[in-house]
Amino acid sequence: MYLKSLNIVGFKTFADETEVLLDPGFTAVVGPNGSGKSNIVDALKWVFGEKSAKGLRGDKMDDVIFHGSEARKPAGFAEVSVVFDNSSKLIKMDYPTIKLTRRLYADGNNEYLINDSRVQRKEIEKILLDTGIGKSSYSIMEQGKVDRILHSKPEERRLIFEEAAGISRFKMERQEALKKLSDTNQNLLRIQDIMNTMKKEMEVKEKQAEKAEEYFRLKQELDETDKIIRYIKFSTLTKKHETSENELKEIKEKNRVLLERISVETGRIEELDHLKSDLEKKVAEIDKKLLDHLTQTQIQKDKVESNKGIILDYSDRISDIRESLTKEESAQSLLQIDKEKLEKEAIDLEGESKSLELGIEELRKNKTDIEAKIEAENTSIQEKEARIQSNDKRHVELRERLKEVIFDLISQLESRKKEAQSTEQERNRLKELLLGEADRIHSVETELKTALDSYTGEETKNKISYLAGKLETEKFRSQLGEYFSLEDSIRSLLFDRDGFLSQKEGLDQEIEDLILENENLTRSIKESGLAIEALREEAENIREKIVYLEKRILELNSEKNAKLESAKSLSVRIEETEKRILAAQESIKTLGVKKTEFEKEVIELEQQIENRYNEFLEMSRALDSEKEALRNIVKEIQGLKNEIQKNQEDYKNLFPILTEKEKAVSVYKVQLESFSEELYNDYSISEQELADEFKDKKPEKGESETKLKRLKSDIQMLGSINPLSIEEYRNVKEIYEHHRTQKEDIERSKNDITEILKNINEESEKLFRETFERIRTNFQETFSTLFNGGRAMLELVDGEDSLNAGIEIMAEPPGKHVQNLRLLSGGEKSLTAIALLFAIYMVKPSPFCFLDEIDAALDEANKLRFCQILDKFKDKSQFVVITHAQSTIHRANSIFGVTNEEPGISKIISLRLDEARDFAGRATEAV
Numbered sequence: 063m064y065l066k067s068l069n070i071v072g073f074k075t076f077a078d079e080t081e082v083l084l085d086p087g088f089t090a091v092v093g094p095n096g097s098g099k100s101n102i103v104d105a106l107k108w109v110f111g112e113k114s115a116k117g118l119r120g121d122k123m124d125d126v127i128f129h130g131s132e133a134r135k136p137a138g139f140a141e142v143s144v145v146f147d148n149s150s151k152l153i154k155m156d157y158p159t160i161k162l163t164r165r166l167y168a169d170g171n172n173e174y175l176i177n178d179s180r181v182q183r184k185e186i187e188k189i190l191l192d193t194g195i196g197k198s199s200y201s202i203m204e205q206g207k208v209d210r211i212l213h214s215k216p217e218e219r220r221l222i223f224e225e226a227a228g229i230s231r232f233k234m235e236r237q238e239a240l241k242k243l244s245d246t247n248q249n250l251l252r253i254q255d256i257m258n259t260m261k262k263e264m265e266v267k268e269k270q271a272e273k274a275e276e277y278f279r280l281k282q283e284l285d286e287t288d289k290i291i292r293y294i295k296f297s298t299l300t301k302k303h304e305t306s307e308n309e310l311k312e313i314k315e316k317n318r319v320l321l322e323r324i325s326v327e328t329g330r331i332e333e334l335d336h337l338k339s340d341l342e343k344k345v346a347e348i349d350k351k352l353l354d355h356l357t358q359t360q361i362q363k364d365k366v367e368s369n370k371g372i373i374l375d376y377s378d379r380i381s382d383i384r385e386s387l388t389k390e391e392s393a394q395s396l397l398q399i400d401k402e403k404l405e406k407e408a409i410d411l412e413g414e415s416k417s418l419e420l421g422i423e424e425l426r427k428n429k430t431d432i433e434a435k436i437e438a439e440n441t442s443i444q445e446k447e448a449r450i451q452s453n454d455k456r457h458v459e460l461r462e463r464l465k466e467v468i469f470d471l472i473s474q475l476e477s478r479k480k481e482a483q484s485t486e487q488e489r490n491r492l493k494e495l496l497l498g499e500a501d502r503i504h505s506v507e508t509e510l511k512t513a514l515d516s517y518t519g520e521e522t523k524n525k526i527s528y529l530a531g532k533l534e535t536e537k538f539r540s541q542l543g544e545y546f547s548l549e550d551s552i553r554s555l556l557f558d559r560d561g562f563l564s565q566k567e568g569l570d571q572e573i574e575d576l577i578l579e580n581e582n583l584t585r586s587i588k589e590s591g592l593a594i595e596a597l598r599e600e601a602e603n604i605r606e607k608i609v610y611l612e613k614r615i616l617e618l619n620s621e622k623n624a625k626l627e628s629a630k631s632l633s634v635r636i637e638e639t640e641k642r643i644l645a646a647q648e649s650i651k652t653l654g655v656k657k658t659e660f661e662k663e664v665i666e667l668e669q670q671i672e673n674r675y676n677e678f679l680e681m682s683r684a685l686d687s688e689k690e691a692l693r694n695i696v697k698e699i700q701g702l703k704n705e706i707q708k709n710q711e712d713y714k715n716l717f718p719i720l721t722e723k724e725k726a727v728s729v730y731k732v733q734l735e736s737f738s739e740e741l742y743n744d745y746s747i748s749e750q751e752l753a754d755e756f757k758d759k760k761p762e763k764g765e766s767e768t769k770l771k772r773l774k775s776d777i778q779m780l781g782s783i784n785p786l787s788i789e790e791y792r793n794v795k796e797i798y799e800h801h802r803t804q805k806e807d808i809e810r811s812k813n814d815i816t817e818i819l820k821n822i823n824e825e826s827e828k829l830f831r832e833t834f835e836r837i838r839t840n841f842q843e844t845f846s847t848l849f850n851g852g853r854a855m856l857e858l859v860d861g862e863d864s865l866n867a868g869i870e871i872m873a874e875p876p877g878k879h880v881q882n883l884r885l886l887s888g889g890e891k892s893l894t895a896i897a898l899l900f901a902i903y904m905v906k907p908s909p910f911c912f913l914d915e916i917d918a919a920l921d922e923a924n925k926l927r928f929c930q931i932l933d934k935f936k937d938k939s940q941f942v943v944i945t946h947a948q949s950t951i952h953r954a955n956s957i958f959g960v961t962n963e964e965p966g967i968s969k970i971i972s973l974r975l976d977e978a979r980d981f982a983g984r985a986t987e988a989v
């Protein structure tokens with residue numbers, strides 16, 4: 063068996079119909095990142111029945127439908143078909159090729175087909191069971207699955223081993239058997255309940271029926287005995303009558319007078335006879351009515367039974383509707399939760415949008431403040447520039463004024479200079495004098511110093527006094543005073559008495575101040591310019607922020623609207639569910655009303671049956687009383703006849719013999735007649751029939767009379783009876799017996815299911831253990847081959863219960879002591895998963911295997927080992943390997959390239975090896 067072709071249309075990047083024709087052996091699939099290689103694997107998983115959108119790398123199932131590209135519209139549906147060669151009959155169907163198809167429409171409608179015939183998804187899963195193929199079997203290995211195999215829970219990992227052991231089918235059968243067992247237990251409980259209820263009713267009915275039967279048995283015996291007694295009586299009477307009649311014939315002529323009277327009395331008897339016959343009619347009518355009663359009662363009972371059936375049917379329908387109602391209600395509450403969540407999110411978004419609006423408001427305020435600041439700065443610049451202008455004007459004025467002051471100052475200095483020249487000459491003369499005097503004083507001082515240094519006494523003292531007198535400092539001082547005054551007058555001449563200099567200095571100062579002020583103003587204008595620029599920048603930032611926030615508000619609003627829209631559509635769905643709930647409730651109500659009507663009718667009918675039974679009893683009583691009246695008439699007739707007999711006795715006085723004989727004949731005749739009538743009234747038979755019945759028997763009178771007495775007392779002891787109870791008991795018993803048989807059948811089928819379950823468990827456990835042991839041994843071997851050493855182990859966790867035991871993997875590459883598989887490197891993990899995959903393959907190769915970049919993390923040496931192991935298995939199984947590795951591509955029998963010639967659309971092309979190398983090379987460069 064192998065995969066012949068894969069047909070994809072509208073699925074993910076495969077917008078156009080794409081057919082991949084696959085050969086047995088080893089096929090490589092190459093192509094740049096994102097070109098759609100893994101989408102092929104997704105298509106395969108999808109057609110095998112993948113239910114989880116996450117398993118197909120999406121959020122929801124309709125993510126698989128091509129969602130459009132820049133140049134293309136989205137597809138309306140996705141469809142994937144795979145065709146298998148089934149000549150090996152691995153799939154247990156009588157077709158040489160099998161085509162599986164899955165289709166998904168944008169409205170969420172899913173279709174599954176086997177050989178183009180519509181089927182349920184379960185049927186596809188069922189035919190793939192234990193073939194090694196399937197969405198979660200080991201026939202599809204992706205990068206993510208390597209991690210899943212190594213890191214999943216031990217119980218989840220077990221699924222792959224079950225597939226290899228071929229017990230997945232058993233597992234499904236086991237689930238079905240368990241479901242059947244639970245249904246059977248339910249049925250048993252239900253039938254037991256019914257039987258328990260019926261048993262009580264049956265016991266009551268049984269007692270009533272037993273009593274009625276006893277009554278009828280006694281009554282029959284009583285009638286029999288009565289008839290025997292009557293027969294004895296009849297025989298005696300007949301004999302007597304015959305004898306008397308013969309005697310009477312002889313003396314009849316003698317009785318004419320008395321016959322007259324007898325005739326009158328006979329007339330009376332005739333009257334009574336009329337009455338009697340009326341009564342007999344009445345009795346017959348009552349009898350007929352009693353019969354009608356019984357028939358009517360039976361009809362009503364049948365009606366009650368049929369109504370009970372209908373009521374049961376209504377109950378079933380009501381409970382079905384209730385069940386679907388519960389489902390609808392839980393679906394509705396889920397929708398309600400979703401809707402509330404969306405509304406809350408919309409409110410949150412609204413809140414966020416409001417707070418952003420407040421932020422914008424704040425930013426606008428800041429911006430306005432900044433603009434005001436810029437305005438203020440501009441105003442201040444303008445003021446400063448005006449100030450500079452006025453300063454410049456003042457500067458020009460001051461310069462003019464300074465020029466004037468300087469001219470005045472120069473001319474004044476010129477005239478002063480002339481004035482100071484003579485004073486200066488005098489001062490120079492005095493200076494010459496003072497310098498001469500100073501030299502003289504200095505030489506006297508030097509002499510004085512020498513004299514003081516060499517002080518020897520009186521003589522030196524005189525010299526010192528003499529030299530001190532010679533100093534004449536007073537004169538020098540007065541000349542010096544004169545010099546200073548000349549100097550002062552020169553200075554005062556040069557001094558700016560009119561303040562021109564100070565005016566000039568003032569002007570200079572003022573000009574300097576103006577220049578300084580202008581410089582300060584210019585600097586300040588410059589600073590203001592910078593400040594304005596900074597403020598403008600800040601304002602621009604704020605404006606950008608406002609624009610961003612306004613955009614964000616728009617986004618939030620549209621997000622909010624989308625949420626509200628979704629909430630609205632959920633509301634519509636909730637309303638629809640509500641309508642369905644209401645409709646279901648209405649149906650329950652309507653069915654309930656109908657059911658109640660039938661129940662009411664049953665109650666009424668049962669009441670009518672009871673009433674009829676009472677009427678029946680009443681009529682029976684009426685019948686008895688009519689019969690009593692009849693007997694009284696008969697008695698009266700009898701009395702009259704006795705009267706006749708008395709007349710006959712009188713007649714006898716006249717004609718003693720005749721009378722005696724006539725009397726005797728008459729008595730016997732009357733007795734016989736009355737006997738006949740009574741007999742007919744009581745048993746509806748003639749005396750002849752009675753005689754025929756007993757003529758061959760030899761009944762004994764005394765014994766029969768005792769028996770009759772006993773029977774009457776026995777019947778009295780029974781009290782009231784229900785004549786219908788026998789029939790009722792028979793019906794109830796029949797139904798009870800039917801249920802008992804059903805119960806036995808169910809118990810038998812329960813035992814069968816338990817037996818099947820036991821066999822399934824034993825068989826699966828055996829298969830699983832055998833397969834597990836083989837895979838365990840193989841895994842050790844493949845692991846040390848791939849790793850060139852090292853140790854690997856598989857262990858059953860909770861080994862006691864191998865039906866549910868999980869599987870633990872332990873792997874230690876050469877020279878390493880690994881306690882946790884997570885600590886393995888990416889390449890080591892891939893190699894471990896590959897070792898496990900091929901260990902399983904050695905036990906049960908799947909007919910084909912898709913490997914999606916599981917060699918990605920392997921180094922060149924390990925890629926080579928991976929290829930060698932592929933080579934080993936490629937005759938047993940068909941391999942389709944998605945890869946970027948040259949070494950892997952190199953080994954393939956056929957190569958496919960997946961391209962995106964048109965952006966976002968995958969196209970498959972067949973490649974030669976050299977083309978594939980270029981193709982893969984380009985792809986790698988692109989990466």
Ligand SMILES: Nc1ncnc2c1ncn2[C@@H]1O[C@H](COP(=O)(O)OP(=O)(O)OP(=O)(O)O)[C@@H](O)[C@H]1O
Nearest residue numbers: 074075095096097098099100101125126127128129
């Ligand atoms: N419903 C869809 N409609 C259109 N394009 C889709 C759809 N679903 C997925 N894609 C696109 O499919 C591409 C992914 O394809 P895929 O994973 O098969 O690439 P790849 O060839 O396996 O890449 P890599 O080599 O990187 O694994 C993504 O670009 C994704 O946008």
